[in-house]
Amino acid sequence: MADIRNHGDNNLLGSIGYAWRLLATGFSFMLFGIGGALLSVVLYTVSHLIPMSSDRKLAFIRGTISRTLSIYLLFLRLCGLLSYEIHGRKYIKPGGQLIIANHPSLLDVAFLISLIKQADCVVKASLWRTPLTRGPVSTAKYIRNDSKQLIQDCVQSLHQGNSLVVFPEGTRTQPGEPLKFHRGVANVALMAEKDITPITINCEPATLLKNQKWYQIPRRPPHYTIRILPDIAIGPHLAMAAMQSQKARRLNRDLMDFFTARTTGQND
């Protein structure tokens, strides 16, 4: 757990840098709140008052959220709060992709939604209860993770041609714990017969963990390395002579091995 008094470089310059980042972090959380409120107003207006076909509306709303988050991430980078590198953009297709990623930090969903311009996304149900996020998540018709037919919702979204972003861990990674995925994604991939596009997110040093306060910032700005990797083919799993429950377990294990091999050690 980061200690705010123990801020690394003991020289003056380091302290100023740290104080600046602390201030800017507070400001960027505030900006997120204000941005969320403004975005809610804009999206509400578009979805209720502008006459447009519902498909076009949804595309506009999701596109707007994507662009807003891109700008927000750029702002964080310009403030010196974080840096990032993104590899493998060529593996992003215009739609119909099942995209899964590990989940080391609070900003992961911002990175993914900004990368994939028209993403559908499985989102934590509590964001429908938080005033600042309720507007965007409800007008964008993202999929709630407490849906009674979560798997069917996901399959349907993919069949409609959407790209769907899912964090199979269901919550942020527990540093030091072995990676554990829910089987839902494996079931979605098998039922929708979709290849899986894996995205690995490494964040060094770890920041914005679960149970951390906003002011518990790391000694140096975190650097995100985001890698979009070639698809994992679902064909061999579909061809296996086994029942769905067995296939899903095997696929899920393969996915966990895949991500464990590419992300371990990042949070130690």
Place this chain on the structure above:
Amino acid sequence: MHTKESIYEHLKNIMVELFEIEADTISLDARLYEELDIDSIDAVDMIIKLKDLTGKKMQPADFKNVRTVQDVVDAVYALVNNDTPKQ
């Protein structure tokens, strides 16, 4: 003729085979979802297997209210003996 004991034994075998659960973690009072990590898709497969075993018609609705291994055994037993399953 299926006794509750034989149904339980078969059910255990199904769970070990399909769900990769260690046999000794299965007990009658084990909760399916929370303790044994059996989800609704697994339940469908389990019902297919139970149908093969008993030769009885079974619907997911017959198992709507099951929570524990004991509940499944009771539901199957009731179906096999043509009773309405106890809830």
